[in-house]
Amino acid sequence: MRIFRLISRVVVVLLIFLGLQFYIGWNGIQFLDAWFGGVSDVLFWTFYWIVAMSYVISRLLERVLPGRIALWLKWIGSYWFAILQYSVLLLPVADLSVWVLRSASLPKDTSIMIVGTVIIAIYAGILLRGSWNAWNPIVREYTVTVNKRAGDLKQLRIAAASDLHLGTVVGRRYLSLLVDRVNELKPDIVLLPGDVIDDDVEPFKRFDFGSIIKGFKSRFGTYAVLGNHEYIGGKIEEFIALMEKAGIPVLTDETVKIANSFYIVGRKDKAAGSGRFGKKGRLAVRELVEDLDQSLPLIMMDHQPSAISEAADNGIDLSLHGHTHRGQMAPNHFLTRRLFELDWGYLRKGNLHAIVSSGYGTWGPPIRTGSRSEILNITVNFAPLES
Structure with a gap:
């Protein structure tokens, strides 16, 4: 039936x-x-x-x-x-x-x-x-303050780009532009919050995207998480291996402590728990952070902005998301606005600073009428509350 x-x-x-x-x-x-x-x-x-x-x-x-x-x-x-x-x-x-x-x-x-x-x-x-x-990305600036100590760091500059959708349409030239623009920002760390590839991992190998994407320069390196399109492609282990070969760890329900100053928390995409792709589910935010020193700043990447409240309730200080493209083509943004608490831009929720990017690449037509292709340049100031 x-x-x-x-x-x-x-x-x-x-x-x-x-x-x-x-x-x-x-x-x-x-x-x-x-x-x-x-x-x-x-x-x-x-x-x-x-x-x-x-x-x-x-x-x-x-x-x-x-x-x-x-x-x-x-x-x-x-x-x-x-x-x-x-x-x-x-x-x-x-x-x-x-x-x-x-x-x-x-x-x-x-x-x-x-x-x-x-x-x-x-x-x-x-x-x-x-x-x-679609082909002329802008740099979107955000400045947030996290009321925690971060070791010796007073400030952290993050460059982030979600939804690259690398494949046969978004190719080497546009990826090279991303690397150049990000390096011009002189970030302390580069974050890629999912959908690095457009379903199929084959173009990543065929066009040797790894030789370009490894070109990001930053003090603390580059980290990525999976998006729904990596799950759709189905060759997650191969993709992760290619990214690691390029020097970019892909965090799958994993955390990394950087310079004894802050944590990067990388969630599996929501698609991991749908059962549709035959994969195990993902951990709750609570499980990811329960063994961390929460006196340090927690910065989380979660591709789909579907768990902002969960992040806020479990001590995340800054969460970065993509996925929505802000509808990509108007009037689709009216739909994404109804589907997500935050479909694009910035939201303060308790102590959480949530940012959703409209993405760097495009899915389907390389056309954007409801959004711009963007790179995020985020300045995080650390200012502990006075006791």
Whole structure:
């Protein structure tokens, strides 16, 4: 019975997906016919379905297609996801506008040409501005005060970048930019709060990302945790080994005491406890910190910002998160805002300073219209309370 329900849901989702794709294609051929007339249905629909299904084709056939063809199909398909989302929002308005113009006695083809040209201009604006936001990261500054002693440290400068999503779309050049920008900040420590890779570990090896990511320079080194996409990829042990080869420990429900001054607490991602990926669950925050010297600052990385209250209740002083991308493409940020207590930015909760990044890389289309790609530059001042 459970299998039947699962198959039914998959079929329903697939039919909706194909129906939306057909709706976009139908509007496209109406527009081309209005402008040029006599467009070949066979040629149009053949080309259209290759474009519309290019991402799916690239993933299903990537092991048999020539590498460059698979790469281009994935790039096209990634951008098409943005077209798909905004078509769902724009095309019903466009079709209604055509109906209004025709009701005002404007010829059908003229109405379609006018409205269609406006819609294409909007698409172009979204893709251009969204690409700019995605490929031109900003440095987001935060300053917090933790009321604890940290050995001889009076201040700690943290550079953090979540959601790199390294793969075939986010590649070597963009990773090199991250390393250069982070090193310009001269941080004391570099933290990577999950989703370093975009599911598959193979591009990490193929493009030798390890030779670049090991280039971070800081006083206390670089540490990472797992995100949900590492679990989706399924080769966690191999990924951890590649990161450690690059000199970056991946903390999986582990803690590290740095310079006898503060702790880095690295949680497994929430996906570890879902059972979906066949992995053991993760420890509670209480279990992670119970044997630590809590008179020292506790800095935690937890990819998904789903346990901020738990962190606050168990003595964490600073928690760093990613995952949400702040929706990445507007108006998705309205959804992430409802799903998470904090989907982006800063929140003070008791003694906890929680920060959620919109991420450095992108998932799916390299388009950001609801957020910017960002690097976090966090200054932590240590100021113990007077007794």
